[in-house]
Amino acid sequence: MPQSATKTAATTQLNRRQRLILAGRHLFAAKGYSAAGVREIAAEAGVSIGLIRTHFGSKAGLREEIDRQVIAQIEDLCSRASEHLGTEALDLLVEDAVEWVERERDALLYVRAALMEKTPGSQALLRQLLEIMRRFVALNRERDLLQDDVDEEWAATFLVIDFLGPAVLEPFSEEEFGMSMYHREMVKRRSAFMNRVVTRGFMKS
Amino acid sequence: MPQSATKTAATTQLNRRQRLILAGRHLFAAKGYSAAGVREIAAEAGVSIGLIRTHFGSKAGLREEIDRQVIAQIEDLCSRASEHLGTEALDLLVEDAVEWVERERDALLYVRAALMEKTPGSQALLRQLLEIMRRFVALNRERDLLQDDVDEEWAATFLVIDFLGPAVLEPFSEEEFGMSMYHREMVKRRSAFMNRVVTRGFMKS
DNA sequence: TCGTATACGATACGATCGTATACAGGGGCA
DNA sequence: TGCCCCTGTATACGATCGTATCGTATACGA
Numbered sequence: 001m002p003q004s005a006t007k008t009a010a011t012t013q014l015n016r017r018q019r020l021i022l023a024g025r026h027l028f029a030a031k032g033y034s035a036a037g038v039r040e041i042a043a044e045a046g047v048s049i050g051l052i053r054t055h056f057g058s059k060a061g062l063r064e065e066i067d068r069q070v071i072a073q074i075e076d077l078c079s080r081a082s083e084h085l086g087t088e089a090l091d092l093l094v095e096d097a098v099e100w101v102e103r104e105r106d107a108l109l110y111v112r113a114a115l116m117e118k119t120p121g122s123q124a125l126l127r128q129l130l131e132i133m134r135r136f137v138a139l140n141r142e143r144d145l146l147q148d149d150v151d152e153e154w155a156a157t158f159l160v161i162d163f164l165g166p167a168v169l170e171p172f173s174e175e176e177f178g179m180s181m182y183h184r185e186m187v188k189r190r191s192a193f194m195n196r197v198v199t200r201g202f203m204k205s
Numbered sequence: 206m207p208q209s210a211t212k213t214a215a216t217t218q219l220n221r222r223q224r225l226i227l228a229g230r231h232l233f234a235a236k237g238y239s240a241a242g243v244r245e246i247a248a249e250a251g252v253s254i255g256l257i258r259t260h261f262g263s264k265a266g267l268r269e270e271i272d273r274q275v276i277a278q279i280e281d282l283c284s285r286a287s288e289h290l291g292t293e294a295l296d297l298l299v300e301d302a303v304e305w306v307e308r309e310r311d312a313l314l315y316v317r318a319a320l321m322e323k324t325p326g327s328q329a330l331l332r333q334l335l336e337i338m339r340r341f342v343a344l345n346r347e348r349d350l351l352q353d354d355v356d357e358e359w360a361a362t363f364l365v366i367d368f369l370g371p372a373v374l375e376p377f378s379e380e381e382f383g384m385s386m387y388h389r390e391m392v393k394r395r396s397a398f399m400n401r402v403v404t405r406g407f408m409k410s
Numbered sequence: 411t412c413g414t415a416t417a418c419g420a421t422a423c424g425a426t427c428g429t430a431t432a433c434a435g436g437g438g439c440a
Numbered sequence: 441t442g443c444c445c446c447t448g449t450a451t452a453c454g455a456t457c458g459t460a461t462c463g464t465a466t467a468c469g470a
């Protein structure tokens with residue numbers, strides 16, 4: 001009983017804090033930082049309001065912690081993406097990203113919401129994404145997979161935009177396209193189209 | 206005196222209302238709908254708070270009116286884009302859009318902010334953008350400017366994403382790229398890159 | 411010229427915001 | 441056992457939110 005109580009207590013402590021983070025991430029992503037209230041977050045996490053102050057100092061502190069965790073996730077994605085080489089690197093990066101998005105949809109939607117507000121955290125998030133794409137472009141140049149005279153900085157920016165694009169459109173996707181942007185069929189079509197665009201384009205010159 | 210007084214009064218009336226709309230558009234775009242308060246909006250417009258209720262019923266009513274005006278502007282852009290034909294149609298559409306963005310930057314940043322929140326207005330805004338791009342794609346197909354076997358729905362979505370992309374990145378642009386996304390040099394480089402991408406891509410297959 | 415409708419501002423109201431404070435339970439250490 | 445710190449809850453506080461109300465000034469039609 002004492003041991004299991006200790007364990008339970010520790011678990012609960014971790015859970016309380018982490019549940020606040022998850023609830024905050026979810027609500028910030030869904031309604032935006034200003035519109036999501038601390039009482040609502042605490043209620044969704046199933047804890048009392050005071051815990052936000054205890055663990056994070058303030059609502060802003062909670063956001064900073066969420067930023068840190070999401071940035072860490074993207075760093076992970078980045079390091080795994082760097083392992084991909086060869087012709088199918090883009091496919092694999094897309095697959096990795098898609099797998100992450102499926103597993104951590106709230107995290108992506110949080111990135112989407114975070115970018116709406118310019119904070120140190122959101123700036124860092126964007127920089128992280130740019131860094132991933134710059135490395136990806138550089139890697140492909142080294143492997144001689146880039147066409148000649150490509151504006152590499154814009155190529156990286158282009159990739160960031162088209163990574164975030166579906167997230168931006170996601171809340172409207174059901175009504176405009178009849179399914180989620182991250183529905184398997186949607187991802188497949190999009191992946192095929194983007195693959196075509198980056199290698200051949202879609203318009204005659 | 207009476208005539209000029211009448212004129213002034215009428216002008217003032219129009220100004221008051223329109224100034225509220227412009228101030229609201231600016232603040233909603235800059236801080237988001239929830240974070241922008243009615244007192245702040247009234248102060249920026251140089252009128253008293255009560256006028257928001259008088260003219261629009263509520264804060265939400267003000268947003269609806271802003272939505273209407275912005276949608277109307279985009280419709281204008283749409284009808285003008287439809288006039289462009291021939292090989293340089295994309296260039297002209299881009300030029301039109303760029304000119305509009307330069308003239309009405311707040312309107313674009315408002316679109317950006319509006320898309321963060323799912324409302325009837327934001328859904329209509331997105332649909333409008335999609336419609337523009339669908340027509341553009343269809344027009345190019347009719348003119349035989351599309352490559353074979355292009356997924357036209359995704360092509361239109363792609364164009365929407367890459368139209369909104371710079372707006373999404375704009376608040377971070379100064380720090381990441383050293384200048385605004387809508388700086389002339391930036392637009393030129395971006396335009397060149399996008400032109401290349403849609404016709405040739407940038408990666409070897 | 412007067413009556414009325416509208417335009418407008420000042421202020422009050424209730425709700426909700428984020429934060430601060432007071433207090434309760436339960437391990438770890440003397 | 442007694443003290444203490446840590447985690448946690450409940451509640452209070454001041455500020456600010458959006459909205460409602462009231463008084464006044466101004467323009468227009470009879």
